[in-house]
Amino acid sequence: MTQISQLPGAPLLEVSHVMKNYDGTRPALDDISFSIGKGEFVAVIGPSGAGKSTLLRCINRMIDVSDGEVRFEGVSVSQLNRRDLKKVRSKIGMIFQHYNLVERLTVIENVLHGRLGSKSTLSGALGRYSRDEKRQAMELISMLGLAEHVYQRCDRLSGGQKQRVGIARALVQDPKVILCDEPIASLDPNASKVIMEQLKRFSNEMHISLIVNLHQVDVALRYSDRILGVNKGRIVFDGRPSELSPERIAEIYGTELSAPRVRYAS
Amino acid sequence: MPADIFAKRRNDRLLFFGALAALTAGSIFITNYDPVAGFTSIGKAFVWGASNFYPNARALTKLPDIALKLRDTILMSVAATTVAAIFALMLAMVGSRTTRINAVFGAIARAIASVLRNIPLVAWAMILMLAFSQSQLTGFLALFFGSLGFLTRAFIETIDEVSIHAVEALQATGASHTSIILQAVLPSSLPQMISWLLFMIDTNIRDATLVGLLTGTGVGFSFDVYYKSFHFHEASLVVLMIVITIICIEMMSNYIRRIIL
Numbered sequence: 100m101t102q103i104s105q106l107p108g109a110p111l112l113e114v115s116h117v118m119k120n121y122d123g124t125r126p127a128l129d130d131i132s133f134s135i136g137k138g139e140f141v142a143v144i145g146p147s148g149a150g151k152s153t154l155l156r157c158i159n160r161m162i163d164v165s166d167g168e169v170r171f172e173g174v175s176v177s178q179l180n181r182r183d184l185k186k187v188r189s190k191i192g193m194i195f196q197h198y199n200l201v202e203r204l205t206v207i208e209n210v211l212h213g214r215l216g217s218k219s220t221l222s223g224a225l226g227r228y229s230r231d232e233k234r235q236a237m238e239l240i241s242m243l244g245l246a247e248h249v250y251q252r253c254d255r256l257s258g259g260q261k262q263r264v265g266i267a268r269a270l271v272q273d274p275k276v277i278l279c280d281e282p283i284a285s286l287d288p289n290a291s292k293v294i295m296e297q298l299k300r301f302s303n304e305m306h307i308s309l310i311v312n313l314h315q316v317d318v319a320l321r322y323s324d325r326i327l328g329v330n331k332g333r334i335v336f337d338g339r340p341s342e343l344s345p346e347r348i349a350e351i352y353g354t355e356l357s358a359p360r361v362r363y364a365s
Numbered sequence: 366m367p368a369d370i371f372a373k374r375r376n377d378r379l380l381f382f383g384a385l386a387a388l389t390a391g392s393i394f395i396t397n398y399d400p401v402a403g404f405t406s407i408g409k410a411f412v413w414g415a416s417n418f419y420p421n422a423r424a425l426t427k428l429p430d431i432a433l434k435l436r437d438t439i440l441m442s443v444a445a446t447t448v449a450a451i452f453a454l455m456l457a458m459v460g461s462r463t464t465r466i467n468a469v470f471g472a473i474a475r476a477i478a479s480v481l482r483n484i485p486l487v488a489w490a491m492i493l494m495l496a497f498s499q500s501q502l503t504g505f506l507a508l509f510f511g512s513l514g515f516l517t518r519a520f521i522e523t524i525d526e527v528s529i530h531a532v533e534a535l536q537a538t539g540a541s542h543t544s545i546i547l548q549a550v551l552p553s554s555l556p557q558m559i560s561w562l563l564f565m566i567d568t569n570i571r572d573a574t575l576v577g578l579l580t581g582t583g584v585g586f587s588f589d590v591y592y593k594s595f596h597f598h599e600a601s602l603v604v605l606m607i608v609i610t611i612i613c614i615e616m617m618s619n620y621i622r623r624i625i626l
Contacts, residue, residue, distance in 0.1 A: 198530075199531055
């Protein structure tokens with residue numbers, strides 16, 4: 100198991116006292132605070148409806164926070180105007196449970212969409228990409244093992260292949276962080292393993308921080324450097340995988356359910 | 366108690382059919398409609414149709430005239446639909462939850478579409494006749510407004526249904542609004558929009574005939590003239606040609622739809 104190799108100076112991402120209220124009675128996020136360093140692989144676990152998705156989307160302000168602050172590279176994300184927000188978003192990749200590709204377009208076209216945030220409106224709108232951008236996209240596609248599908252339409256691909264396109268689209272942004280919202284929830288065990296290993300590899304090799312919402316505790320234990328346990332909008336656990344005892348798991352998932360049986364990876 | 370649910374369902378059903386029967390009986394009573402005579406006259410209508418309403422040799426000499434009128438009607442329908450589609454696309458971009466710039470403009474766009482759609486075509490034709498009298502323009506505009514309302518609604522639903530996930534992904538990369546529309550929304554929804562457009566052309570050719578009766582243009586007017594001057598053979602030829610045209614166009618659009626979807 101890889102250990103946290105470096106203790107970074109200023110954290111890359113700092114979430115402090117974030118609250119999110121929808122109209123409901125209880126807040127979706129309730130005083131969430133944590134910070135993440137460069138290259139960290141953080142898994143976020145917790146029951147359905149705990150607020151994992153909302154938490155992830157508050158980081159790149161796909162959802163506005165009700166209170167509190169998110170700082171990315173020292174910049175307060177909630178203060179930004181539209182243009183600067185786009186600039187910040189271009190440094191934060193995102194991958195989704197349902198891949199969120201333009202299914203009728205080819206693999207290479209979808210991957211190049213990751214460049215749109217760094218282009219002028221005109222060349223972005225017209226879909227004009229530089230030779231460098233195309234070369235970079237091609238490299239990532241072959242690194243992810245999709246070389247023979249470059250010009251295939253995405254609706255012809257399997258779920259695992261689609262998710263790899265999603266990863267390539269995030270990586271081509273050259274991101275500092277990638278937010279992963281249940282990346283393997285729709286995949287079979289084999290495809291899930293491939294996806295998790297590729298995420299792990301890119302996190303290590305390219306020093307990209309990952310925040311991964313997960314359903315499966317054993318996957319979180321096997322791949323992450325650090326685990327955040329979320330329940331009812333609050334962080335109830337923040338520590339290394341080795342510190343996550345069955346009792347703590349039961350606490351995260353609520354007491355009415357017995358803790359899922361897990362085998363430790365190391 | 367769970368048993369009550371079944372009793373409630375049965376009572377609901379009885380109530381529904383009771384109300385329906387009362388409505389039917391009431392309507393028949395108020396309008397003095399005789400259902401027996403109504404149904405028996407269907408047979409007579411067929412007998413009359415078979416003996417009078419068919420194209421004969423003399424009617425066939427009018428074929429070129431009718432064909433010319435039919436062409437006018439088809440072209441006007443296509444023009445009204447395609448022009449409406451362009452405007453509908455813009456309105457849909459403003460009205461769709463996925464692509465709208467803000468909620469107020471979105472609500473306005475949807476309200477416009479809703480009003481346009483809920484005014485029946487015949488009412489459009491009558492209203493517009495006040496301004497433009499009986500002319501091609503009246504027919505064109507009647508079809509245009511009706512199509513604009515319908516297509517805007519259809520396009521909004523298409524956009525929201527097909528592209529919402531991809532739009533989320535591109536917003537997360539920091540892409541601009543224009544890039545998102547041109548790179549994600551249009552590529553995902555164009556095929557389905559074209560399918561709606563073809564459907565609308567089908568419908569409009571049918572409706573244009575009816576509108577022509579009112580506005581005195583196209584093949585609908587030819588039918589009116591022949592029918593009212595007791596030239597039933599010619600009138601039947603008009604109907605036959607319209608039916609053939611609509612079947613051809615429907616087959617064509619089904620074929621195109623199969624290819625693009």
